[in-house]
Amino acid sequence: MASFVHRIEVHYKKDPRLKIRKDRIRSLGFLIDELQLTDVYTIATGSRDFTRDELLEIGARLSNPVVQEFVVDEATTAFFDYAIEVGFLPGVTDNVGTTARQTIEDYLRVKFSLGDAVYSSQLYFVRGHLPPETITRLGDNLANPLVNRVIIKTRQEYGDRGMDRVVPRVQLHEMRNVGLVDLEIPDEDLVRLGKEGIVDPETGVRRGPLALDLAQLHAIRKYFNELERWPTDVEIESLAQTWSEHCKHTIFASAMDDDVPKGLYKTFIQAATNEIRKEKGDRDICVTVFTDNSGAIVFDDEFLVTDKVETHNSPSALDPFGGALTGIVGVNRDTIGFGLGAKPCLNVYGFCVGDPAADIKLFRGKNRKNPVLSPRQILDGVVRGVGVGGNCSGIPTPQGFCYFDNRYAGKPLVFAGTVGVMPKEANGVKLYEKKAEPGDLVVMVGGRVGKDGIHGATFSSEALDPASPVTAVQIGDPITQKKFSDVLVKEARDLGLYRSITDNGAGGLSCSVAEMAKESNGCRVDLDKVPLKYPGMAPWEIWISESQERMTLAVPPEKIGEFMDLMKRREVEATVIGEFTGTGRCIVECQGIVAMDIELAFLHDGLPKKVLRTMPVKVNNPEPALPCPARLDDIVSAMLGRKNICSTEFVTIQYDHTVQGGHVLGPVQGKGRVQAPATLTKVVPGSKKGVGLSQALFPSYTEIDPYGMAAACIDTAIRGLVALGISPDEIALLDNFCWCSSDEPERLWQLKEAAKGCYDYAKSFGTPFISGKDSMFNDFSGYDAENNRVKISVPPTLLISSIGIHVDVLKAVSIDAKIAGDLVYVIGETGEELGGSEYFAHLGYTGNMVPKLDAAAAKARYLRLYDAIFHEQVASAFPVSHGGLGVALAKVAIAGRLGMDITVPSAMRPDYFLFSESLGRFVVTVAPDHKREFERIMGADALLLGKVGGNRLQITGRTLLAELEISKLEAAYKAPFGGF
Structure with a gap:
C-alpha cells in the first residue's frame, strides 16, 4: 500500500479545449451552461515522500506557467454545480500517468520503486440546472465503465476538501501455482470448458473463453493421454491461443465442400498471388508475401516497402479508444517485426460503425444491464484511439474511411494498417530475412506484462456476448513503443545485434516465442524472469497476456552484452527470459517446475482438420x-x-498526415477540401518515387452478390491508385475479410463466393495479394431495451487495400x-x-x-x-x-x-x-x-x-x-x- 499520496491539479487560465468539449457534450443532449476542466495527477509512493518544495517543483514541470496554474493537495477553486472526476480502473494502462512519472524521475533524479506510480484523471466542473440522474448519465458518457472509474460530487459535497485521493493500484494475491486440468470429462462439460474456460480452483469462477471446440478438445485429450499425464493450465491456455480462429484462421484453412479441398486461403488468395508472380517473372514486384508479419514489395533498387492491415473489432466494441489505439500500435509492431525491422512510415484506418445519430439501445445482459456503447460513443472513441496512436508515434495517417450501417451497432469493424520502409540490405545481410538459431537468447523488449489483454485472441474468435471478458481490453502506450521502435530499426538492426524479431500480439509470449521457435526448432522460457507490472499474476496469465508494446527477439549470446547496453542507454526495458533450442519442444518453466512441455509439431500443426459445408443463397x-x-x-x-x-473531414483533421515530411497528395484535396479516395506520400527522402494507398469496400453488395462485391472492392481499390498516376503493374493488394455467423452454411457460401471473386479479379488485373487477415464471428448476442433476445450480425464485409509505387510524384x-x-x-x-x-x-x-x-x-x-x-x-x-x-x-x-x-x-x-x-x-x-x-x-x-x-x-x-x-x-x- 502507498504510504504517501499527493494530488496535483492543473487547470488552464483560459482553456482552449472547453468550447469543443462543451459543444460535444451539448450535442449529446446534455444542456450544460458552462464547463471547466482540470487535469489531475495523483502521486502514490511507498518508502519515499516528497517535500512541499519538491511537490511545487513537480507541479511546475507538469504545467505550463504561461497558460496554466496548479494547486498541490488543495481543492481547485471553481464556480460549478457538479464535479465529475474520470480516472482509470486498477490495471488499465495510464499513458499520461506513466509520462508524468518519467518526468518526475528525470527532473528530480529519483527512481520510483516497484509499486510507486502516478495516476492521471480528469476533473470536469459542470454548471447547469440538471437533475441528478442526468448528471449520472453525463458521467457515463464521459467514461467507459470497463476501463474508467467515475466519482461525482455536488458543490456542497465538494466543499473545501475537494475530491477524494484515489489510488487505483492493482492488488492481487500471491502468485498461484501451475494447475492441472482434467479432460476426462463428459462431452457436454468439455464444450463448456471450451466456451467458458477453466475453473479457477481458488474462486470457482471460470477464467474466460478458450474458444476450443469439441473436436479440438478431443485432440488435446488424446495427445496428453498418449503422454500418460494431465495437461497443465498453462498448456491448455497456450494451445487455445495458438489454435484460435484469430491466430490459425481455421475457416480459411479448412476444406470446404468437395471443390475446395485445400481451403479458401490456399485455393484462392495464395494461389492468385503465386500464379501472378510466376506469370510476371522478372517483373514480379513482390519480396515477401504471407510468411512474415507484413507483406513487402519492391520500392526501388535499394528499398522495399511493407504493408499490413489488421482488425481490432471485439476490443473496440468494449472500449473503442483502447481497442483502436491497440489496433494501430499493434499493426505498427507488425511493421517493426517484418524481417529484421522496418520503419513505420504511414498509417491507415477504417471504421465501420452504426449511424452516430441513431438512438440504438442494446444490452449484453438482461434487464438493461451491461449496455452497449452507442454508435456515437464508439465512433468518438475509435477516432481518438487511432489519432493518439499515430500522432504520439510520429507516424503520418493520411488514408482512411468511415462507413455507416446500423448492423455495425452491436460490433463495429475497426481496421488499422501500417506501411513500413526498409533497405533491402545492410552490411551484406538481407534485412527482409530472419531466423532464430539454437542457442540464441529469448529477449523481451518494451512494456511489462499485466492482466490486461488476457484471452484477447480467444475472445476475438467468438461472438460478442454477456460473458465477454473485461481483461481482453488493452490500452496501448505509443510513447514506450516509439522508444523501442527507434532503437531497434535505427540502431540495433543495422549493428546486427539480433537474428530474428516478432511482435507480442495475439497470445502474447505464448504465440511470439512459439512462432519464432519454429525457426530454431525449439525454445525454453523461464516465466520467473518475465518483468511484470505488478506482483501476483498466475503463470498461465504471464504466458498468454497480450499486454502491449512488447517485442520478442532472438539475440546471439555473444551479442547480448552490447544489445542490453544499448537498450539501457536508450531507456528501453529488455529482459532475457529464455533461449531458443533445437529440441523440437516448447518448454516453459515457473517456480522451479515445468509448466509446459509440448512438441512444436503438435502445438502448431495438431489442430484437427475439418470440412465445412456451404449452402447457396438466392435473393x-x-x-x-x-x-x-x-x-x-x-x-x-x-x-x-x-x-x-x-465529408468525414472531422476525422481527417485529428490526424497528422504531414509528419515525416513526405506528404504529396493528402486525405482532403482542392480548395473545397473533398475527401480523396487515394493518397500519395514520399517515404524515401531524395527519391522522386512515392507510395500510393487506397481502400474499397461494398458491404451493401454482399447479400445480393458476394462474388460481384469482391470484384467491386478490387476494381475500386486499384482505380484509386490509377487515378493518382500509378500503373496497375506497380500495384499490390491486401484483403481483410470480416464475416458474421461463420458457422452457418449460407454465410460460408457467401464467403466462398467472395474468395472466388478475389482470385478471379486479382488474376485478371495482375495485382498480387501480399498480406491479409480475416475476422470471423462478428456478431452481437444480447438484449434490446424491451428485454427481447437479439442477434445482430455485421454485413459480411471485405476490405481491399491497395498499395502502389508512383514512379514520379511530380506527375501525380x-x-x-x-x-x-x-x-x-x-x-x-x-x-x-x-x-x-x-x-x-x-x-x-x-x-x-x-x-x-x-x-x-x-x-x-x-x-x-x-x-x-x-x-x-x-x-x-x-x-x-x-x-x-x-x-x-x-x-x-x-x-x-x-x-x-x-x-x-x-x-x-x-x-x-x-x-x-x-x-x-x-x-x-x-x-x-x-x-x-x-x-x-x-x-x-x-x-x-x-x-x-x-x-x-x-x-x-x-x-x-x-x-x-x-x-x-x-x-x-x-x-x-x-x-x-
Whole structure:
C-alpha cells in the first residue's frame, strides 16, 4: 500500500479545449451552461515522500506557467454545480500517468520503486440546472465503465476538501501455482470448458473463453493421454491461443465442400498471388508475401516497402479508444517485426460503425444491464484511439474511411494498417530475412506484462456476448513503443545485434516465442524472469497476456552484452527470459517446475482438420417502381449528404498526415477540401518515387452478390491508385475479410463466393495479394431495451487495400477541377447497375443487380489512362464509386470550387445514369489543348460530357435536370458531420 499520496491539479487560465468539449457534450443532449476542466495527477509512493518544495517543483514541470496554474493537495477553486472526476480502473494502462512519472524521475533524479506510480484523471466542473440522474448519465458518457472509474460530487459535497485521493493500484494475491486440468470429462462439460474456460480452483469462477471446440478438445485429450499425464493450465491456455480462429484462421484453412479441398486461403488468395508472380517473372514486384508479419514489395533498387492491415473489432466494441489505439500500435509492431525491422512510415484506418445519430439501445445482459456503447460513443472513441496512436508515434495517417450501417451497432469493424520502409540490405545481410538459431537468447523488449489483454485472441474468435471478458481490453502506450521502435530499426538492426524479431500480439509470449521457435526448432522460457507490472499474476496469465508494446527477439549470446547496453542507454526495458533450442519442444518453466512441455509439431500443426459445408443463397429484392423525377436538384444534394458519401473531414483533421515530411497528395484535396479516395506520400527522402494507398469496400453488395462485391472492392481499390498516376503493374493488394455467423452454411457460401471473386479479379488485373487477415464471428448476442433476445450480425464485409509505387510524384494528379474551360470526360461505360447502391438506399430499396466488370478491358483502359497521366495530358482524375457519376462530378466540382456544364446521354434513364455505381469509371478533366492527344490515347473509353466553368453544376439531358450552386453543394456535402 502507498504510504504517501499527493494530488496535483492543473487547470488552464483560459482553456482552449472547453468550447469543443462543451459543444460535444451539448450535442449529446446534455444542456450544460458552462464547463471547466482540470487535469489531475495523483502521486502514490511507498518508502519515499516528497517535500512541499519538491511537490511545487513537480507541479511546475507538469504545467505550463504561461497558460496554466496548479494547486498541490488543495481543492481547485471553481464556480460549478457538479464535479465529475474520470480516472482509470486498477490495471488499465495510464499513458499520461506513466509520462508524468518519467518526468518526475528525470527532473528530480529519483527512481520510483516497484509499486510507486502516478495516476492521471480528469476533473470536469459542470454548471447547469440538471437533475441528478442526468448528471449520472453525463458521467457515463464521459467514461467507459470497463476501463474508467467515475466519482461525482455536488458543490456542497465538494466543499473545501475537494475530491477524494484515489489510488487505483492493482492488488492481487500471491502468485498461484501451475494447475492441472482434467479432460476426462463428459462431452457436454468439455464444450463448456471450451466456451467458458477453466475453473479457477481458488474462486470457482471460470477464467474466460478458450474458444476450443469439441473436436479440438478431443485432440488435446488424446495427445496428453498418449503422454500418460494431465495437461497443465498453462498448456491448455497456450494451445487455445495458438489454435484460435484469430491466430490459425481455421475457416480459411479448412476444406470446404468437395471443390475446395485445400481451403479458401490456399485455393484462392495464395494461389492468385503465386500464379501472378510466376506469370510476371522478372517483373514480379513482390519480396515477401504471407510468411512474415507484413507483406513487402519492391520500392526501388535499394528499398522495399511493407504493408499490413489488421482488425481490432471485439476490443473496440468494449472500449473503442483502447481497442483502436491497440489496433494501430499493434499493426505498427507488425511493421517493426517484418524481417529484421522496418520503419513505420504511414498509417491507415477504417471504421465501420452504426449511424452516430441513431438512438440504438442494446444490452449484453438482461434487464438493461451491461449496455452497449452507442454508435456515437464508439465512433468518438475509435477516432481518438487511432489519432493518439499515430500522432504520439510520429507516424503520418493520411488514408482512411468511415462507413455507416446500423448492423455495425452491436460490433463495429475497426481496421488499422501500417506501411513500413526498409533497405533491402545492410552490411551484406538481407534485412527482409530472419531466423532464430539454437542457442540464441529469448529477449523481451518494451512494456511489462499485466492482466490486461488476457484471452484477447480467444475472445476475438467468438461472438460478442454477456460473458465477454473485461481483461481482453488493452490500452496501448505509443510513447514506450516509439522508444523501442527507434532503437531497434535505427540502431540495433543495422549493428546486427539480433537474428530474428516478432511482435507480442495475439497470445502474447505464448504465440511470439512459439512462432519464432519454429525457426530454431525449439525454445525454453523461464516465466520467473518475465518483468511484470505488478506482483501476483498466475503463470498461465504471464504466458498468454497480450499486454502491449512488447517485442520478442532472438539475440546471439555473444551479442547480448552490447544489445542490453544499448537498450539501457536508450531507456528501453529488455529482459532475457529464455533461449531458443533445437529440441523440437516448447518448454516453459515457473517456480522451479515445468509448466509446459509440448512438441512444436503438435502445438502448431495438431489442430484437427475439418470440412465445412456451404449452402447457396438466392435473393430477389423488390425493385423501385418510381419514375425518374423531372428535376434532380434535391436528389443530388441529398446524395452528397448521405453519410457514406459526405465529408468525414472531422476525422481527417485529428490526424497528422504531414509528419515525416513526405506528404504529396493528402486525405482532403482542392480548395473545397473533398475527401480523396487515394493518397500519395514520399517515404524515401531524395527519391522522386512515392507510395500510393487506397481502400474499397461494398458491404451493401454482399447479400445480393458476394462474388460481384469482391470484384467491386478490387476494381475500386486499384482505380484509386490509377487515378493518382500509378500503373496497375506497380500495384499490390491486401484483403481483410470480416464475416458474421461463420458457422452457418449460407454465410460460408457467401464467403466462398467472395474468395472466388478475389482470385478471379486479382488474376485478371495482375495485382498480387501480399498480406491479409480475416475476422470471423462478428456478431452481437444480447438484449434490446424491451428485454427481447437479439442477434445482430455485421454485413459480411471485405476490405481491399491497395498499395502502389508512383514512379514520379511530380506527375501525380489530384481530384479537383483546375481551370475554367477544361473539358470533362467520363472514362468507362455506365450500365443500369444499382443493386446495393447508395441511390437505391436513398429511395428505400436494395435491388438485385450489382455492377459487373470486364476486368481485361478495364485493365487495358487503366493502362491507357496511366499513359495519359504520365505524359501530362490529364488535369484531374477521380474514380467513380459510391453514389455513381453524379456524386463524382459534384465532388470534382466542389474540390475545385468550379462549376460544370454537363450533358448526359439520353439512352438511359437520367437518374440511373447519374447514380449507377458501374465499375471501371473515372471522371477526368483535360485542358482543351490536350483534347486531341488525350482522345487518341483513350479512344472509345472517353466520353466527353461538358466543360468546367462558372459557379454552378448544371446537368442537362433532354431537358435541364439539375442546376446547383457549388457553394450549396459544398454545404450539403459537409453538413452531416459539421458539428462533430
